[in-house]
Amino acid sequence: MPNMKVDVLTCLALATTSLVAVVTGGRNSGRRRHKEVYLGEKNKFKFGRRIDYKLRRQDSTKTLLIKSEQLLRIEEHDFAIRPGFGGGAIPVGIDVQVESIDSISEVNMDFTMTLYLRHYWKDERLSFPSRTNLSRTFDSRLVKKIWVPDVFFVHSKRSFIHDATMENIMLRVYPDGNILYSVRVTVTALCSMDFSSFPLDTQNCSLELESYAYNENDLMLYWKNGNDSLRIDEIVLSQFFIEHFQASSGLAFYSSTGWYNRLFINFILRRHIFFFMLQTYFPTMLMVVLSWVSFWIDRRAVPARVSLGMTTVLTMSTIITGVSSSMPQVSYVKAVDIYLWTSFLFVFLSVIEYAAVNYFTTLEEMRKMKRGKMPSTFNAAQAMAFDGCFHDDEVELTPFPQMTTTLASDPIATPTQTPDIRPTEGTRLRRQRSARENVALLVSNSYMIDSYSRLAFPLSYLLFNTIYWSLYS
16 A cells, blocks of 8 residues: 555656646747747848848858957057168068149149059068968058058158048058058149240159158168059140150168168150140231231321231230249240240331331421422321321322432532543443432332331241241250
8 A cells, every 4th residue: 555655656746747847848949939030030120131140150250259450469569660670671662553643833833643652561570370371451540550661752742641431541461471551642742844945845753752760771662563663544634745654763861860762753744835836826926927917008097007016016915924924933034935025026126117117207208398399288287187197199209319410521510419420431330329328218218118028027037937946846
């Protein structure tokens, strides 16, 4: 009987244990199912899309055991000191890609250039273990924590690193410690220009790079790939042809700090002449030719000739002022100044020519009036009020008297006669006019000044243009 009680109690205990296990297992499995459903629904609808757990496991930023600063051991070194301190100079290679030449200013004598500046050096302090031997790329946030070369632009007026949408800085570190540091920068630098042949000139400008703090004993700056280190995109300028780009290097000496390595980006610019032909040379030529039209206008048409002369003079003054305002105030004569002022002289002389014609015409008519050859009905006041000189149609202008007279037997000739020297038989003599007689001839025949000017002015201007373009072209 006691044995039966023990068996019954044992069976009841086993049954109770089984029931508790079943109930507990079912409850826990239900909780797990509810939790999985909850997580699945949460991840499915959290950002409006499904997040795959496999992709999350492949995210390299979550699988890294240490941060980049710890991987590169930045906190273990003093990066205020250059690599290899105490040893030889650290070599820093430079590679430049010119993106654009934004502007060239003659007034400020400078140019603005946008370029990609790349530095190459080795810093073993930044080496890191890597089974794939892949480099790591960083932005400007890590650049501020390590040592980078302090390259600056010599003769720079303004410069800045582009920061849209972030700072255009790239740092690439290789496992062996080799580093590529690239920045996109725009710089405005000085260019010493010579305008003695402007606008038929060729300018030689250069952008110079140099380390600011480290002389040649600490840092050796060099072109990484020689002449191939300088690459340019297709650049088109409005006023210049880019004839040549060249990379070169040299040394710069400072009395207080010593010798520094310096790199040069040299480029030659040849100016477009067609713009200045349209804006300056062609209008100037037309004004000079227009001033010659007065030689074919009647010398008695004073208002027409004076207004034409003054118009051309004022137009030439405007052209000269416009060209001078767009140029720097240099102390030497430019090629365009020679052309403009010589053309202005031709225009001015055409005005002076008519002033001489008008004066001699008036002088001749006054002489005729004194000799009593003026008609009694001639009103000098009305004629002068009309156009400033007497009228040939109202005054009889006889040609200049001939210089030859007959030889008289009387040894004393009259004041109006000169002895006629007859040559011997078989010989003819011609009397040469003196300079005074030629001037008197022009005074008495002022219309001849216009006749000579019609030929002399164009030939002189043509000769000037031939000499000018042969010298400066």
